[in-house]
Amino acid sequence: xxxxxxxxxxxxxxxxxxxxxxxxxxxxxxxxxxxxxxxxxxxxxxxxxxxxxxxxxxxxxxxxxxxxxxxxxxxxxxxxxxxxxxxxxxxxxxxxxxxxxxxxxxxxxxxxxxxxxxxxxxxxxxxxxxxxxxxxxxxxxxxxxxxxxxxxxxxxxxxxxxxxxxxxxxxxxxxxxxxxxxxxxxxxxxxxxxxxxxxxxxxxxxxxxxxxxxxxxxxxxxxxxxxxxxxxxxxxxxxxxxxxxxxxxxxxxxxxxxxxxxxxxxxxxxxxxxxxxxxxxxxxxxxxxxxxxxxxxxxxxxxxxxxxxxxxxxxxxxxxxxxxxxxxxxxxxxxxxxxxxxxxxxxxxxxxxxxxxxxxxxxxxxxxxxxxxxxxxxxxxxxxxxxxxxxxxxxxxxxxxxxxxxxxxxxxxxxxxxxxxxxxxxxxxxxxxxxxxxxxxxxxxxxxxxxxxxxxxxxxxxxxx
Amino acid sequence: xxxxxxxxxxxxxxxxxxxxxxxxxxxxxxxxxxxxxxxxxxxxxxxxxxxxxxxxxxxxxxxxxxxxxxxxxxxxxxxxxxxxxxxxxxxxxxxxxxxxxxxxxxxxxxxxxxxxxxxxxx
Numbered sequence: 001x002x003x004x005x006x007x008x009x010x011x012x013x014x015x016x017x018x019x020x021x022x023x024x025x026x027x028x029x030x031x032x033x034x035x036x037x038x039x040x041x042x043x044x045x046x047x048x049x050x051x052x053x054x055x056x057x058x059x060x061x062x063x064x065x066x067x068x069x070x071x072x073x074x075x076x077x078x079x080x081x082x083x084x085x086x087x088x089x090x091x092x093x094x095x096x097x098x099x100x101x102x103x104x105x106x107x108x109x110x111x112x113x114x115x116x117x118x119x120x121x122x123x124x125x126x127x128x129x130x131x132x133x134x135x136x137x138x139x140x141x142x143x144x145x146x147x148x149x150x151x152x153x154x155x156x157x158x159x160x161x162x163x164x165x166x167x168x169x170x171x172x173x174x175x176x177x178x179x180x181x182x183x184x185x186x187x188x189x190x191x192x193x194x195x196x197x198x199x200x201x202x203x204x205x206x207x208x209x210x211x212x213x214x215x216x217x218x219x220x221x222x223x224x225x226x227x228x229x230x231x232x233x234x235x236x237x238x239x240x241x242x243x244x245x246x247x248x249x250x251x252x253x254x255x256x257x258x259x260x261x262x263x264x265x266x267x268x269x270x271x272x273x274x275x276x277x278x279x280x281x282x283x284x285x286x287x288x289x290x291x292x293x294x295x296x297x298x299x300x301x302x303x304x305x306x307x308x309x310x311x312x313x314x315x316x317x318x319x320x321x322x323x324x325x326x327x328x329x330x331x332x333x334x335x336x337x338x339x340x341x342x343x344x345x346x347x348x349x350x351x352x353x354x355x356x357x358x359x360x361x362x363x364x365x366x367x368x369x370x371x372x373x374x375x376x377x378x379x380x381x382x383x384x385x386x387x388x389x390x391x392x393x394x395x396x397x398x399x400x401x402x403x404x405x406x407x408x409x410x411x412x413x414x415x416x417x418x419x420x421x422x423x424x425x426x427x428x429x430x431x432x433x434x435x436x437x438x439x440x441x442x443x444x445x446x447x448x449x450x451x452x453x454x455x456x457x458x459x460x461x462x463x464x465x
Numbered sequence: 466x467x468x469x470x471x472x473x474x475x476x477x478x479x480x481x482x483x484x485x486x487x488x489x490x491x492x493x494x495x496x497x498x499x500x501x502x503x504x505x506x507x508x509x510x511x512x513x514x515x516x517x518x519x520x521x522x523x524x525x526x527x528x529x530x531x532x533x534x535x536x537x538x539x540x541x542x543x544x545x546x547x548x549x550x551x552x553x554x555x556x557x558x559x560x561x562x563x564x565x566x567x568x569x570x571x572x573x574x575x576x577x578x579x580x581x582x583x584x585x586x587x
Binding site for chain 2: 036041077109145146148150152155173184207209212216254255258262294301302307308309314317318321
């Protein structure tokens, strides 16, 4: 073979390779469509995960996560949860290297498949916190679809209407749910016109499972289209009679306090209507009971029953139970801590108990994080997110109930240990997707409590002037 | 000595006096007599013994609950606390509150939302 023909052959091979590469980049987006529409719905976890490794363009910064995401979609499509496959997928996610948004969404789907819905919701929200430029669009779409489905199943149609039409992540399915909900509820969508009948049919036609969404389409079509919101003033609901009327016991302070206590703590879901004024009233009723006939009544019964326990000791124990109940009640109804402390007496005791509980929970988790950071004990990236979510929730609950006073008290320690943790994630582990939102969260908190030093540091970490 | 269950709902619903259908001022013999009577009735499957009233409505009664109630009231120290929490008289079940009317134009939760995305489970 002459040199010229050899050169020609090389050029031909190179041209063919370039052409194949060009062809592949053109059809690659179709592969993800094939995985989502054909492979994943059949529950073929390993096949979906393997095929997704070929989607190099779609998951440029998170190829491992993209593969796990495809597998997790298939896992969620199976009739029953398969723990073996879930563990295999987690093993894929746990391989060395930073976790990206697709990996977080995959972890969310795995958690959902296990029935851990709260954890799944947290992870989907975490994925939304990733930098949009680095997070694969396909992963953000799946996260949004899951959040919309979750809201629709809970009947939270307001959220469906808000998330379903988010420009960068809305899919045909979420858009249909949002537009159908808007039509039935006769409410406008943000920055979207109200859909015509033909528009609704078109959106429905593009949904992947038309059989299941058909009843919603029919309900929407049966509702007349309104061009603007015409929300009628709802009639005030008839107040339900309370299961117990404390006024019947107004003559006896102990019975009155017990009736009020039973009404708010023991009656089903009564705490939902509890206001700070109600709580203060309950505390005052107990103070009146403890200052009044409670001790004398116990002392009389101590004599009759010949108990070992003194009346004062029994009363102290009852008082502690009441304070515990009041603390739990305030916590459950999300009444600010100040409502308890300002009530004085047994209310103040309950306030101290609740304050200690809130601080202890945050402190416990914060110290665990500090210790782990110091010892450089790594967890798989998804577990890192779970642990952080748990601490953040405890902190935010304490802030919600304890207000600015507790926020200022907790922040220095939280800032110190969470910042060290985020720096460790950033510098040593290159987990930018996890640590970036942590720095942003710390900056928000620093601004809320007015910690100038922390603000300067976190602005530097976040990269804002 | 403890002040009964930590859950205020259980403290009221499982108060031994309500379980046995007695008032706090009853004697020790009344407790034994009523307990044995209820155990016999439950063994025979009598409907009248199958539930008891509390200030917040009826509760299911079982032989285990009755035995536990009798045991609790045998200890004077524990009885003292149960007496305190049984001050309110039991009442017949109040009529259940009507659920608040739904807004005129509202949607039911969409049970098939996940399935519609191709996910069999949430």
